[in-house]
């Protein structure tokens with residue numbers, strides 16, 4: 258008997274991975290959590306049936322969500338991560354000795370517990386002494402913060418269920434307030450390709466653009482996300498990610514990466530025409 262995981266990317270398109278073993282299934286207060294083992298993508302985990310990460314391609318997402326803002330401003334010291342319960346974003350952040358504190362706000366403690374058990378590849382740095390875990394709603398957490406962070410990374414699920422509030426104008430406004438005067442906000446920005454995802458992407462872009470003087474979008478190729486074409490938002494009060502790229506200083510750190518490099522950093526802000534049009538019309 259064959260076992261396959263299938264995610265519906267639209268009503269008319271699906272993506273499947275052959276499963277060797279269903280390692281875990283559980284229902285938390287917020288969502289259903291599943292962990293699978295596969296030959297092609299290694300161990301992977303899903304929330305409410307949607308792909309979160311696979312061992313094989315998570316490096317792309319996590320390197321791009323972290324090294325793009327850090328190479329733009331290497332003086333980042335205090336970081337807030339919203340979501341990111343698998344720990345991949347924190348793992349990449351802890352590679353910078355210059356970072357002093359990382360607050361990770363994850364609504365669902367069960368995600369962290371499950372990832373610690375089945376996905377040590379991403380959760381391995383959650384016990385770094387600079388990391389403080391807060392199990393609460395990111396929307397509420399950020400309301401009370403002012404002038405506190407150099408960088409906020411929104412590593413959230415999609416804009417429904419618990420993640421819905423993390424795509425609202427109120428949330429982005431509170432992020433603006435929580436950032437210092439040269440602060441940067443990076444968020445997972447959905448995909449431009451399928452119509453429904455593109456609408457979410459446009460809505461997020463419109464809201465962020467209304468608040469931040471610098472508002473850019475960059476792309477990466479992530480094989481297991483819908484369409485494989487994924488976007489990230491880069492918003493900031495001061496830094497432009499291409500103009501202010503600190504190429505020499507970042508390369509001098511000698512960090513070994515598999516996807517990110519400073520040439521790609523410049524290139525990932527060059528977007529296809531249809532994406533530019535979607536953003537302009539947002």
Ligand code: SAM
Nearest residue numbers: 309340341342363364365394395413414419420
């Ligand atoms: N890379 C993934 C992707 O784009 O599919 C997302 C990774 S991470 C697992 C997303 C996390 O955001 C989940 O663990 C989820 O529990 C958390 N999350 C969703 N809504 C949240 C909220 N309002 N506050 C804090 N964390 C939230």
